[in-house]
Amino acid sequence: MKPKIHMSAIPQSSSECNYSCSAWRGYRTEEMNFRVSLSLNDSALTQAHAHTVYPVLLASADFQDWWVVSDRRFAHPRPFWSEHTAQSGAVFVHSTPSCSRPPAKPQEMPSGLSGAYVLACMTWDPERLEQLSTAKEVTDVQIATLCSSVGGVCGWSCGSTHLPQNLPGCSAQGKIEVSPKSFAGKTFSQANFQGEVSMKQCPEVDEVGECLTKESPFSHWRCHNCKYNPNEIEEDSFRRLQIPGMPGIPGLTGFPGVPLPGDDTDGGGIGGLFSGDGEDAKSSYIYASLPKFQVSVRGLGQPQGDSILSQPATVILETSEATPGIWRPLYEAYVKTKPPVPVDAAGDPITKGIRTGRKSML
Known part of the structure; x- marks a missing residue:
């Protein structure tokens, strides 16, 4: 070898x-x-x-x-090694969580269900990724300057009969129209989009949780219900690897809802163990959600420079005609509360964690 x-x-x-x-x-x-x-x-x-x-x-x-x-x-000049990237023509894949972001209030319309654009933004740059990940809202101009590649779906989901081309920049197949200098019907001189992005729903997963994708228009995506409790409090201290005397990671400022190692202001470090089976039924609510879907991009080519990720990172954003030019994250990071889970017609979770005593590992 x-x-x-x-x-x-x-x-x-x-x-x-x-x-x-x-x-x-x-x-x-x-x-x-x-x-x-x-x-x-x-x-x-x-x-x-x-x-x-x-x-x-x-x-x-x-x-x-x-x-x-x-x-x-x-280590000098950088604490992290420069990553080698895949050759031009490689396909990079990103799968979303099972449930999209819940509405702030039960009576509000969930994101992505009305006439909407669902956009995947790819970037090789860790600084651009941080800007995209920490922003609560992103403008058209930011997408044009921060994203190496964009693409997605548009129209009305969950079995709608509305024509997707009623939305500007949306094709008859329910895909966001993209060129090197434009997306969703808008042109930007600072944009330089590369590659080709595709989105496919995952109506089923295999035995290891991998997507079994299905090619179908956005209007035919099989939406489902998700259950969310905003008051479900997790344990105060999450498991984390901590080496005595080891300083923080240079340049890392964190992502929304995820505390840094050693930061106890938001309940400790990053972890995967959840506790608290006493769910507050009055605070829980069920809402409609887009299905889990898979994003793939090909033809990105080789990025420039050495401050790059080993693979392009993906951020999923959505907007509608009600908020033109403003894009919001379709998924959120959950630390203090359990993430939403798909439920059946009776409101019972379809997927359950591996339980050990009173703790559940998701």
């Missing part, structure tokens, strides 16, 4: 080492350090959707006892 990690050679002369970093009672010791150059190229990282990788260097004198001698805190 070809090596996945390449490392510069160990210095062979004292002139290549730095002895000035350690001293004992004013005397220079034999401890020293030297620069190490590392590179990584492993296609398995892309296949596993790995977005961030950083180096950890270990050393040993006898191949039995090992010490961590450097990690991302000492």
